[in-house]
Amino acid sequence: MTSTSLSSPAPRTRRGPRWLGSFGVQVTAALVLGVVAGLIARQLGEPGGQPNGLTATLNTIGQSYVSLLKAAVIPLVFLAIVSSIGNLRRVSNAARLAGRTLLWFAITAFIAVSIGIALGVVIQPGSRASHGELAAADPGVTATWWNFLLGLVPANFVGAQVNTHVDVVDGVATATSAVSFNVLQVIVVAAAIGIAALKVGRKAEPFLTFTDSALKIVQRVLWWIIRLAPLGTFALIGNAVATYGWTTIGSLAWFVFAIYLGLAIVLFVVYPIIVRSNGLSIRQYFSGVWPAVQLGFVSRSSIGTLPLTQRVVERNLGVPSGYASFAAPLGATTKMDGCAAIYPAIAAIFVAQFYGIQLNILQYLLIIVVSVVGSAATAGTTGAIVMLTLTLSTLGLPLDGVGLLLAVDAILDMGRTAVNVAGQALVPTIVAKREGILDLELYNAPRSGVPFTDEDEAHATEAGDTDATVDGGEPETGDSGDDARGKVAQPV
Numbered sequence: 001m002t003s004t005s006l007s008s009p010a011p012r013t014r015r016g017p018r019w020l021g022s023f024g025v026q027v028t029a030a031l032v033l034g035v036v037a038g039l040i041a042r043q044l045g046e047p048g049g050q051p052n053g054l055t056a057t058l059n060t061i062g063q064s065y066v067s068l069l070k071a072a073v074i075p076l077v078f079l080a081i082v083s084s085i086g087n088l089r090r091v092s093n094a095a096r097l098a099g100r101t102l103l104w105f106a107i108t109a110f111i112a113v114s115i116g117i118a119l120g121v122v123i124q125p126g127s128r129a130s131h132g133e134l135a136a137a138d139p140g141v142t143a144t145w146w147n148f149l150l151g152l153v154p155a156n157f158v159g160a161q162v163n164t165h166v167d168v169v170d171g172v173a174t175a176t177s178a179v180s181f182n183v184l185q186v187i188v189v190a191a192a193i194g195i196a197a198l199k200v201g202r203k204a205e206p207f208l209t210f211t212d213s214a215l216k217i218v219q220r221v222l223w224w225i226i227r228l229a230p231l232g233t234f235a236l237i238g239n240a241v242a243t244y245g246w247t248t249i250g251s252l253a254w255f256v257f258a259i260y261l262g263l264a265i266v267l268f269v270v271y272p273i274i275v276r277s278n279g280l281s282i283r284q285y286f287s288g289v290w291p292a293v294q295l296g297f298v299s300r301s302s303i304g305t306l307p308l309t310q311r312v313v314e315r316n317l318g319v320p321s322g323y324a325s326f327a328a329p330l331g332a333t334t335k336m337d338g339c340a341a342i343y344p345a346i347a348a349i350f351v352a353q354f355y356g357i358q359l360n361i362l363q364y365l366l367i368i369v370v371s372v373v374g375s376a377a378t379a380g381t382t383g384a385i386v387m388l389t390l391t392l393s394t395l396g397l398p399l400d401g402v403g404l405l406l407a408v409d410a411i412l413d414m415g416r417t418a419v420n421v422a423g424q425a426l427v428p429t430i431v432a433k434r435e436g437i438l439d440l441e442l443y444n445a446p447r448s449g450v451p452f453t454d455e456d457e458a459h460a461t462e463a464g465d466t467d468a469t470v471d472g473g474e475p476e477t478g479d480s481g482d483d484a485r486g487k488v489a490q491p492v
Helices: 002-007 023-044 053-090 094-123 145-150 183-226 229-251 253-277 282-299 302-315 321-334 338-354 361-373 384-395 401-434 457-463 481-487
Strands: 160-169 172-181
Touching (some): 023 229, 053 094, 053 229, 053 321, 094 321, 094 401, 183 302, 282 302, 282 401, 338 361
16 A cells, blocks of 8 residues: 555645746746846835845845855865765776876866957957946955965865954954865865775775765755755845846846857857767767756756766766766866856956956966866856956956856856756766777667666655655666656756
C-alpha cells in the first residue's frame, strides 16, 4: 500500500498547471513584479529622509538573499576544488588533461575578454549614460598589479580576514569586527590540499571520500537557496528601481545591449566555431548542453548548476566521468567567460568613459591579464561584482561606478551565467575530443529527451524524494524523465 500511495499521481494534481512550477516562469514573474514594486516604492518617497516601509522591506529581503549565497561560497569553492583535483586519481594521464583544460580555459577567456574590449570601445556605453543620478567621485581604493599578485598568497589557512571598525560616540568607543574571506586565497589553499592528497595516495582516500560527500551535501543546501531566487530577484530588482529610478536604469540601456551582444557573440559564434573546428557537430553540442544553460540562466549560479553541468558533459557530450568530475567543478569555480571576461571588460571601459578617463594600451592589456588569471574571484556564484571590483582596483578606476551598474546586475547575471555554463561544458568536451577519449557515439546519439534518468531512479521514487524533480544533477536522488523535462529542460 505504501509503495502504491507514493507512486500515485494524486499529489501532482494539487500543484496546479505545470507552467506555474517552472523556475523560469517564476523568475520572469519576479522580475516584472519587482519593477512594479520598485516604482511604487519610489513614488512613496522618503518620509523624514528615511526609506519608506516598502523600500526597506525590499532592501532587507534582497540583502538577506545575497547573504545566503555568500555564506555558501567558501565551503563550495573549497570542497569543489579539493574534490575536483582528487578525482584526477581516477584518470590516466591526469597531469596532461589538467594542463590542457587550464590552457583551453585561458584561450576561451582571452577570446571573450578581447570581444568585450572591442565592443566597449566601439559602442561607448559609458559616454551614452546619463550623469544625472550618479555624481563624479574621487577614485576609490587603488591596488597595483603587484598587490593583486600578493593577494594570492594565503594570509592564513582559510583565507580569513578580520576587519575592525571603531566608532566614538560621546567619548565612548565601540569596536565592531567582521570576518571576510579572500576567495582567491581559499582557491590556492584548496588546490594545495587537493594536490597534497593526490601525492599521499591511498592513505588520503578516506579524506577524499569525505570531501566528495561533503560537497554533495553543500550542493543540496545551495539548491535550496537557489530555489529562493524568485524571491531574491523580486526584492533586488525592486530595491534597484526604488533606489536608482527607472530613468537611471534606462540610461544604462546601451551598457546592457553591449553586454548581451558580447554574450551572444561568444555563445553563438565563438563556441560553435571552436566546436566545428574540432570536428564536432554544433547542433549536438547545443542540444546536449542546453538543459544546463537554461538552469544557469534562471539560477544565476554556476555552482548551483554544477551537478547538471557535470551530468550533461558526461551523458550527453560523451566526456569520460573520471575527467568530467575534475573539469566540471574546476570550471564552475574558475571558468567564467561571461562574468570574468566580457562583463568586467565592458564594465571597466564603461566606468572609464563615464568619468572621462582615457585608458591606454597597457591598461587594456591589464584588463585581459586580470580576466584570464583572476576569473577564480567570481567563485562560481553571483560574484561578477567581485571580479569587476578587482578589475577597477587593479586599473585604478573609481569604484563608485559599481553602484550604478548594480541597478541592472540581476538582468545581466542571467545571460552571464548561461554563457559561463556553456563554456564550462565546452572545454572538457574539446579536450576529451583532442585527447581521443571522447565517446563520439554518445555525443552524436539522438537526444531522447530523458538524458537525466539515474540508475537509482526506482530507489529515489520509493524514498519519496520530492526534490529529485528539480535538482537535475544529484546522482543520489535521481530525476524521473517527465520531471526532468518539466523542471529543468524546458525553454526559458
